[in-house]
Amino acid sequence: MLDKRELKKQLENIINKNEIEGMSISNPLKKTEDKAFKIKISPVNIKGELKYQISEYIGQKVIHRNVEPESIFDEITDAMEDNFKQCNITANRYCTILMNKKRQFTLTGVKENINAVMTPKEHNKVKNYIIGEGEYVDWMYQLGLMDKNGVVLKHRQKKFRQINKFLEMLKDIEREIPENSVIVDMGCGKSYLTFAMYHYFNIIHNKNVEIRGYDLKKDVVEYCNSLSEKFGFKNLKFYCQDIADIENTDERIAMIITLHACDTATDYAIYHGIRWGCRVMMNVPCCQHELFHQMKNESMNIMLDHGIIKERFAALLTDSIRARIIEIMGYRVQVMEFIDMEHTPKNIMIRSVKTGRKADKKLLYDLERIIKEYNIEPTLYKLLIENKIN
Numbered sequence: 508m509l510d511k512r513e514l515k516k517q518l519e520n521i522i523n524k525n526e527i528e529g530m531s532i533s534n535p536l537k538k539t540e541d542k543a544f545k546i547k548i549s550p551v552n553i554k555g556e557l558k559y560q561i562s563e564y565i566g567q568k569v570i571h572r573n574v575e576p577e578s579i580f581d582e583i584t585d586a587m588e589d590n591f592k593q594c595n596i597t598a599n600r601y602c603t604i605l606m607n608k609k610r611q612f613t614l615t616g617v618k619e620n621i622n623a624v625m626t627p628k629e630h631n632k633v634k635n636y637i638i639g640e641g642e643y644v645d646w647m648y649q650l651g652l653m654d655k656n657g658v659v660l661k662h663r664q665k666k667f668r669q670i671n672k673f674l675e676m677l678k679d680i681e682r683e684i685p686e687n688s689v690i691v692d693m694g695c696g697k698s699y700l701t702f703a704m705y706h707y708f709n710i711i712h713n714k715n716v717e718i719r720g721y722d723l724k725k726d727v728v729e730y731c732n733s734l735s736e737k738f739g740f741k742n743l744k745f746y747c748q749d750i751a752d753i754e755n756t757d758e759r760i761a762m763i764i765t766l767h768a769c770d771t772a773t774d775y776a777i778y779h780g781i782r783w784g785c786r787v788m789m790n791v792p793c794c795q796h797e798l799f800h801q802m803k804n805e806s807m808n809i810m811l812d813h814g815i816i817k818e819r820f821a822a823l824l825t826d827s828i829r830a831r832i833i834e835i836m837g838y839r840v841q842v843m844e845f846i847d848m849e850h851t852p853k854n855i856m857i858r859s860v861k862t863g864r865k866a867d868k869k870l871l872y873d874l875e876r877i878i879k880e881y882n883i884e885p886t887l888y889k890l891l892i893e894n895k896i897n
Contacts, residue, residue, distance in 0.1 A: 508611040511588060514604065515580045517614055524576040525557060527598040528620075530583065534592040536608070540566055542590055548579070562641055564656055569641035587612070637674040637707065638667075646702050646738045670703045676789070676845075676858070677707050680762075683786045683860055686714045688761035693750045693776045694768040695720035698731045704764070705743045716761075720745040721753060751775040762787040767854075769794040774887040777829060780859075781836050781891070788833070788859040791845050795825040803882040824877075826855055828885050831874050833859045835866045836891075 509517065530548035538544060543563040551560045551573060558573040561582060574582055583594055587606050594604040603616040638644055643657035652663045652670075659667045684690070690708070695701050701720050708716040722728050722745065731745040750765070750772045763780040765773055773792040780788040799821040802811060811817045826842065834840045838859040845856035878888065 508613060511584050514612040515584055518580045521600055521617060523599045524579055529597050530594060532586050532591050532594045535590050536592060537590060546586055567643040569657055636671045638671055673700050674703060674707050680787045680860060684761050688716055689757055689759045690716055690718045690762045691760055692718060692720040693763060693765045694772060695722050700766060705740050717742045721748050721750060723749060753779060760785055764789045766791045767793040770796050771886040777887055778890040786861045790857045791854050792826055795822040797886060798825050798883050801883045804880055826857060829887055830857050831870060832887050835870050837861060837863055837865060
């Protein structure tokens with residue numbers, strides 16, 4: 508048996524403070540609501556310097572703090588003496604610390620770690636997650652993304668990162684969305700990202716934003732409404748309706764979003780966004796078939812004679828035309844990579860922010876020249892011309 512001072516001395520002799528890969532302190536003497544039921548310790552790199560991040564799991568919260576390597580053994584022994592029976596250490600050696608009711612320690616299971624590699628995670632990468640690892644979020648727990656302690660399930664890590672990537676995209680345009688405004692999500696599907704969007708604007712930023720989701724599948728709409736009610740998201744409602752048929756004159760609509768609205772459904776969504784005067788549009792197109800069957804241009808037969816090349820070119824041309832039309836209508840447009848939730852690994856997102864400025868006539872001239880050269884009639888172009896929106 509060892510006392511606290513003797514334990515620290517032995518740890519100093521066998522464990523290199525700069526090679527600790529991780530620690531887990533568990534098995535509390537007493538379980539109370541105000542004390543941690545487990546503690547995890549991991550290396551982090553802050554501005555090029557090694558620190559150790561201590562994560563204390565208390566109820567449904569996780570409290571993080573960083574300490575210097577020199578004090579790490581004090582942190583371990585103090586935590587155990589306070590309320591824990593066991594600590595597992597992975598460093599240049601493996602070892603386990605046990606503590607009995609008399610606050611006496613035993614050091615056991617000591618062996619070399621032949622695979623020891625010091626790889627502290629970048630602290631900034633941890634901070635960049637808008638919903639952090641270990642942060643309990645009720646709707647994410649209810650959807651099976653994390654456990655009741657806020658720990659993301661191993662097989663859901665990819666989806667968790669994708670949700671955070673989407674929230675980063677929202678962060679860039681958050682200032683454009685006023686309080687008490689409306690967001691319309693067209694073709695919302697199972698709505699993981701819709702729930703994430705609601706969480707971002709209404710729970711993180713407290714903007715009291717109303718979100719309306721539209722989808723053609725009645726069972727999906729009913730399911731999403733049941734989840735919204737279960738989560739207590741009173742400003743989130745879902746409707747079974749075709750994007751092309753949506754009629755809405757609510758002046759509070761600040762943003763439209765479409766994630767994988769097929770073929771010309773994306774065009775109708777953009778058309779609605781423009782005529783409603785939305786501040787922001789976020790569109791991820793899918794299955795652009797329209798121009799594939801229309802394109803004719805003898806000078807481009809080297810590409811158009813091959814089906815798979817023609818298909819990819821048609822998709823790129825479709826999105827290029829959409830981006831140019833949106834720009835002509837007074838928006839700042841970014842065409843960027845989007846990581847999708849369920850389908851292909853990478854896709855294009857057209858993100859547009861209204862500026863109010865008028866584009867020069869050359870942009871319109873270039874657009875109409877391309878339309879003529881390829882003998883095409885893009886739906887978005889026709890909708891705006893037919894309805895005299897300019």
